Amino acid sequence: MKSDAWLPTDERVAASGLAVLVEWLRASGWMAAAEPASVLQWARGRGGEFDAAMTAFMGWEDLGPRIAQWRGAREAVVMYRGGERRAWTYEQVPQEIIDTLGRADAVGLAVFHVLECDVHPDDRVVWTGGSDDPLPLGALYVGATVIFAADPGVATAEGARVL
Numbered sequence: 001m002k003s004d005a006w007l008p009t010d011e012r013v014a015a016s017g018l019a020v021l022v023e024w025l026r027a028s029g030w031m032a033a034a035e036p037a038s039v040l041q042w043a044r045g046r047g048g049e050f051d052a053a054m055t056a057f058m059g060w061e062d063l064g065p066r067i068a069q070w071r072g073a074r075e076a077v078v079m080y081r082g083g084e085r086r087a088w089t090y091e092q093v094p095q096e097i098i099d100t101l102g103r104a105d106a107v108g109l110a111v112f113h114v115l116e117c118d119v120h121p122d123d124r125v126v127w128t129g130g131s132d133d134p135l136p137l138g139a140l141y142v143g144a145t146v147i148f149a150a151d152p153g154v155a156t157a158e159g160a161r162v163l
Contacts, residue, residue, distance in 0.1 A: 016118045017118050018115050021054075022034045040115065051107045060106070067141060072089065073089045090140075097137060106141070110138060113141065121143030121144060123142075123161070124145040124147060125161060126154055127162075128150055128152050135163075147160055
């Protein structure tokens with residue numbers, strides 16, 4: 001009897017956001033024979049059905065996409081400006097960041113962070129571009145800490161990786 005099971009190639013793949021999405025798609029019935037290649041192809045196509053599945057996977061209900069507020073008092077955003085470090089928790093995320101995310105393609109950001117960059121809730125990521133760019137802010141959807149710094153060397157001091 002042929003099995004339609006897929007097996008991750010290693011531990012890193014097994015613990016990835018892509019693997020979690022594959023298993024969720026299979027279990028929820030969105031894509032019964034999901035495997036990484038077919039899911040990535042589906043994501044690249046970005047049709048309405050994929051967007052609906054990704055929205056459900058992310059846990060976004062009628063209220064629409066939102067940052068991982070369940071992270072509460074954990075650090076959400078850090079900005080290095082003029083030699084100073086300023087940080088906000090998930091409870092204190094500035095309205096301008098929420099507004100920036102509100103204007104962004106939430107599903108596209110989720111695909112980037114969950115499938116392409118494999119960002120996890122306790123990850124810390126550094127972005128050397130502008131703080132008005134929604135791309136790095138999508139990491140807030142999964143509960144990561146987003147650090148804005150002109151110097152990528154900040155990643156070492158912050159225990160982060162550069163996006």
